[in-house]
């Protein structure tokens with residue numbers, strides 16, 4: 001029985017609030033706070049209608065530590081579920097330290113002026129969290145998040161050595177727009193226009209953006225082109241999966257999506273460098289975000305499925321083994337349950353489950369931790385129980401042999 005403070009009322013915040021509200025036993029009291037309080041109130045009204053529960057709402061600027069501290073002291077939560085933007089991670093962690101509150105997020109810190117995904121800034125808080133007896137759980141979404149737990153589960157139950165790891169993220173959803181992103185456009189575009197990178201023989205190998213492509217036939221979605229990207233879970237997995245020889249991350253994109261990105265890039269609309277426009281400074285990618293559909297509005301119009309999983313080749317008892325663990329999620333089913341599309345749902349459910357693991361004590365260890373450091377079993381059970389059931393199969397799929 002614990003109070004949680006959820007910060008951020010976008011697509012993911014909506015799902016987290018709905019899912020926490022469904023679990024009265026664990027989340028006895030909920031406050032949803034964000035920069036724009038009206039969005040929190042709208043979500044609270046939906047929850048009242050669906051579950052009969054009342055959740056509190058609040059306004060907060062999460063870039064401002066003093067404001068956060070005042071809110072935390074008033075609400076007095078056991079923990080914060082941070083589903084605002086990655087830019088707010090450090091200020092919220094500072095406020096947690098000041099108030100003695102546990103912390104969870106779904107995306108690693110990024111500075112506003114540099115598209116750089118790495119855990120160094122947050123790992124630098126390890127000692128302070130440990131000394132304060134507080135826990136920070138990093139990256140409790142789907143990827144990062146569930147993909148880390150899938151790897152930990154394979155390490156625990158199926159492999160002695162995980163030699164080759166491929167993380168495959170497919171969104172087969174169709175929202176009917178010429179171009180829209182399924183989560184925050186600025187974060188999404190920054191991610192996919194960055195250089196690709198993968199881990200091999202202890203080193204990171206960089207590629208040009210979208211330079212490496214494979215075709216893969218995803219169950220319940222169909223054949224898709226997937227591209228090698230850098231993704232943040234690989235940074236901690238490269239350390240915590242013992243002896244991994246190679247690890248890659250793949251994400252599917254349609255040709256129209258890529259064509260739009262190419263045009264944005266060619267004309268500088270994806271730039272994070274400020275420019276002067278009619279006497280005031282604007283940041284092109286933020287201007288572009290203002291023009292694009294709000295991801296939170298895609299829910300009612302998105303049909304199709306996501307399919308995200310991990311394929312591992314390795315050994316058990318000296319014999320070669322190959323397994324694939326994946327989840328398939330239906331956009332419309334997500335919308336019926338939480339008024340959000342599948343990408344928000346597949347992020348929000350693991351955020352709720354991560355908080356549940358901490359509150360119930362399954363995962364509670366002072367310090368700053370990544371998902372694969374904990375026992376995967378209770379988390380895997382909870383995925384099945386709370387909306388993201390997974391399949392776990394022996395496979396003969398060899399990603400290297402897939403057509404390009």
Ligand SMILES: NC(=O)c1ccc[n+]([C@@H]2O[C@H](COP(=O)([O-])OP(=O)(O)OC[C@H]3O[C@@H](n4cnc5c(N)ncnc54)[C@H](OP(=O)(O)O)[C@@H]3O)[C@@H](O)[C@H]2O)c1
Nearest residue numbers: 008009010011012035036062084107141142143144183184
């Ligand atoms: N691990 C994963 O699998 C995964 C997948 C997708 C997304 N994510 C992460 O999930 C997070 C949320 O994504 P989303 O799609 O829900 O984004 P979103 O729709 O843009 O929502 C972000 C929310 O944060 C609020 N916010 C922004 N700056 C704030 C500030 N300074 N103070 C208080 N609130 C602030 C926004 O308020 P306004 O409404 O006022 O703008 C909005 O309500 C992001 O960090 C994203 O990177 C993780």
